[in-house]
Structure formats: structure tokens, C-alpha cells
Amino acid sequence: MKQSIWGVTPAELEDIVATVGAEPYRARQILAWLYQRNAASFDEMTDLPAGLRSVLDNRLDLSLPPVLTLQEADDGLTRKLLLQLPDGETVETVLMQYPEAPGSRERATVCVSTQVGCAMGCVFCATGQAGFVRNLPADQVVAQVMSFVRDVHRPTNVVFMGMGEPLANYASMWKAVEILNDGRCLGLGARHITVSTVGLVPGIRRLAREKLQVNLAVSLHAPNDALRRQLIPTTGQPIAELLAACREFFEASGRRVTFEYVLIDGVNDSRDLARELTQILRGFPCHVNLIPVNPTPDASIRR
Ligand code: SF4
Numbered sequence: 001m002k003q004s005i006w007g008v009t010p011a012e013l014e015d016i017v018a019t020v021g022a023e024p025y026r027a028r029q030i031l032a033w034l035y036q037r038n039a040a041s042f043d044e045m046t047d048l049p050a051g052l053r054s055v056l057d058n059r060l061d062l063s064l065p066p067v068l069t070l071q072e073a074d075d076g077l078t079r080k081l082l083l084q085l086p087d088g089e090t091v092e093t094v095l096m097q098y099p100e101a102p103g104s105r106e107r108a109t110v111c112v113s114t115q116v117g118c119a120m121g122c123v124f125c126a127t128g129q130a131g132f133v134r135n136l137p138a139d140q141v142v143a144q145v146m147s148f149v150r151d152v153h154r155p156t157n158v159v160f161m162g163m164g165e166p167l168a169n170y171a172s173m174w175k176a177v178e179i180l181n182d183g184r185c186l187g188l189g190a191r192h193i194t195v196s197t198v199g200l201v202p203g204i205r206r207l208a209r210e211k212l213q214v215n216l217a218v219s220l221h222a223p224n225d226a227l228r229r230q231l232i233p234t235t236g237q238p239i240a241e242l243l244a245a246c247r248e249f250f251e252a253s254g255r256r257v258t259f260e261y262v263l264i265d266g267v268n269d270s271r272d273l274a275r276e277l278t279q280i281l282r283g284f285p286c287h288v289n290l291i292p293v294n295p296t297p298d299a300s301i302r303r
Contacts, residue, residue, distance in 0.1 A: 002061035005034065006146060007139025007175065010184045020055045031184045034062065038150050064147050065091075065140070081147055085140060089116045089133060092163060093144035095153055109157040112144045114173050115164025120198045120234050122219070124262055124293050124301045127163045136164070138175035145180060158188060161196040161217070167203025174210070181212060190214050196260065201237045204245040208252040216249050217258040217289070218242065222268050223276035231268065239280065247284065258287040265293075265302040 008016070013027040029047060033039035041062060042053040065083035068090060072079050077097040082090050091113045100106040118125070119132035145158055158180055160166040166173040177193055180186045196217035197203060207216060222228035225238050246257045259281065263269045281288065292303045 002059060004139035004143070005060045005062050006064075006142040007137055007179070008060070009175070009179055010182055016059065017052075017056070020052065020059075022052050026052065028184055030056070035149070035185045035187075038152075040150065064143050064150060067147065079148075079153075081144075083144065083147065085116070085136075091116055091136065091140065091144070093147065094162065095148045095155070097153070107156045108148075108153055109159055110145050110148055110155040111159050111162050112141050112176075113162030113164050114141055114160055114166040114169045114176075118164045119168065120165050120232060122198065122221075122232050123298070124231065124264060124296060126296050129296070129298075135169040135172060138172045138179065141172060141176035142179050145186065149186070155186075155188070157192045157194070159194040159196060159217075161194070165198055165200065166195050167197045167200040167207070170203055170206065177212065177214060194258075198232055199235060199237065199242045201241055201245045204242075204249055208245075208249040213253040213255060215255055215258070216246070216253075217260055218246060219262070220259040220277075220288075221262050223273055223280050227268060227273070231262075231264075243280065243284070246286070250285065256285050256287055258289050260289050260291060262291045262293045263303070267301075 010027060010031060013030060014024040017026045018024065026048060030045060033045045039045055039062070042048070042057045045053060065085055067081050068084050069082040070079060077099070079095045081093050083093065084090055093113060094111040096109045096111065098107040113136065115135050116133035117131050118127045120128055122128040145155060148155060160173060173195065177195070180188045180193065181190055190212045194215040194217055195207060196219065198219045204216065204218070207214070219232070220228070221231045223239070228235055228239060249255070250257055261268070261277070277288070293301060295301070295303065
């Protein structure tokens with residue numbers, strides 16, 4: 001079976017071309033064709049010797065997952081793809097475009113999934129209610145972004161906020177970050193990559209130690225442990241421990257953490273809880289992102 005190119009780092013590609021007797025600079029040429037010139041086959045890489053193209057074509061798969069459905073918002077700025085994976089599972093990825101505002105450049109953010117399903121079981125999330133199926137390998141994460149790139153939508157930002165908990169699939173998530181960031185691949189700056197977690201403390205600490213400093217978003221959703229456990233039943237760590245890990249991340253990276261707070265009518269949106277939230281975050285340089293909850297089949301979850 002061929003290996004997907006989308007999970008191959010530049011160093012790994014140099015090794016692959018070396019094993020077929022080619023010079024390392026061939027790897028750089030191939031990556032430029034893929035990531036800058038949107039080549040979909042080795043045949044298009046006309047500055048590579050025909051023999052090398054044919055050998056590599058037998059080893060590496062350049063295809064992207066077939067698009068099962070494409071949903072587009074009325075304004076044409078948001079596109080959601082449902083992608084078919086080789087084992088029959090499916091995964092969603094979303095492109096959100098923000099038109100150029102005076103004084104700022106146009107932004108296009110791709111939101112990627114890192115798992116099929118999710119084990120975290122957040123009560124307001126349809127994916128969480130459906131349960132966990134499997135982790136995505138790095139190539140299936142990078143391929144989500146490239147599905148838009150090949151369709152001429154080059155992202156300025158990538159957020160790991162789709163289906164699944166990225167820190168529960170750390171190795172693949174991080175390999176995808178490194179490939180997207182590498183200047184020989186997509187060259188997306190670390191400042192333009194955000195990893196969003198439900199709050200896995202060991203993963204946050206590991207992220208704090210990485211050389212590449214991406215942004216961190218943490219799903220808080222409640223200012224106290226009792227309410228947070230109702231909303232995220234699998235959360236084991238107390239908020240105090242979660243905030244300590246977030247401070248560690250801030251101190252190591254200098255990046256403000258964003259706390260996501262999904263607003264559910266009558267559950268976590270009272271003034272008292274808002275005050276409690278300001279108390280637990282007082283003095284911590286951070287952002288709080290209030291998000292009206294998306295409707296789910298569960299009638300008790302209202303915006
Ligand atoms: Fe849904 Fe994210 Fe919670 Fe998983 S962690 S259940 S994907 S909201």
C-alpha cells in the first residue's frame with residue numbers, strides 16, 4: 001500500500017528520495033510542487049527526472065480524501081466538507097473566510113478534526129454524544145487543510161477545533177502542526193495555529209514545552225468544578241489544576257490563553273456565574289470567548 005504524502009515531513013521525504021538514489025534537494029522540489037503549486041500528480045513535476053517520478057509514484061500517494069458533501073453558507077464565506085477516509089469513516093473540516101477589513105488583510109481559517117468521534121462526551125456536542133471511533137493519523141489532518149488549498153483557498157490560520165480532542169491524539173496532532181508550519185510545506189506561522197482542548201492538563205504542560213509556540217484555547221464552560229463536571233463529564237482535573245497548567249503555558253510561551261465558554265440558556269449563563277468567572281481568571285492575561293451553543297437534538301440545551 002502506498003504511503004500518504006500528507007503525513008511525510010521534509011526530513012522523512014529526504015530519506016525516501018535517498019532510498020531511491022536521488023539527491024536530497026529533490027524532496028524540496030516535490031514539496032514546492034505540492035504545497036505551493038498544487039500539483040496533484042508526479043507527472044506534473046516536470047523538473048524531476050521521469051524515472052524518479054515513476055518510482056516515487058509507486059511509493060507515495062498524493063491523493064486527497066474524496067469530498068462526500070460540500071455545504072456552503074448563504075454568504076459563500078463558510079464551507080464545510082465531509083471527507084471520506086480510506087476505512088469508510090468520515091470526517092468534517094470547515095473553512096471560514098473573513099473579508100478584508102480596512103487596515104487588515106483577508107483571513108481564511110481552516111478548522112480541522114483530529115479524531116473520528118470524541119471520547120470527551122461534552123453534553124452540548126453532537127460529536128461527543130456519538131462517542132469515540134478512532135484517532136486520525138497526521139496525514140488525515142494535513143489532508144483536511146490541503147483539500148481547501150487544492151481548491152485554491154489558502155488558509156491564513158488553522159485551528160484544531162473540529163471533531164475530537166487534539167491533546168488526546170498528541171503525536172499525530174503535533175506532527176500535523178510541524179508539517180503545516182514548515183517553510184518547505186505550507187509555511188503557516190505558529191502564531192496562526194491554535195490548538196483547542198477540553199483541558200487535558202498533561203497535554204497542556206507538554207504543549208508549553210514545545211519549541212514551536214502555537215496558540216492555546218481551553219474549553220472552560222463553567223467557573224466551578226461541579227458545573228463543569230455536568231457539562232464535560234469526563235473532565236477529571238479540578239479547574240485550579242487546569243488554570244495552573246494554563247499559567248505554565250503562558251509563562252513559557254508568552255501567549256495569552258483563550259478560554260472558550262459556550263453559553264447554554266439557564267445552565268451556565270447567569271450573572272453570578274459571570275462574576276465567578278471573573279474571579280477565577282482575575283490577574284491572568286487571557287481572553288474569554290463567549291460562544292452561543294449550537295442546537296443539538298437534546299432539547300434541554302438551548303441557546
Ligand atoms: Fe465535542 Fe470537543 Fe467536547 Fe469532543 S471535546 S465532545 S468534540 S466539544
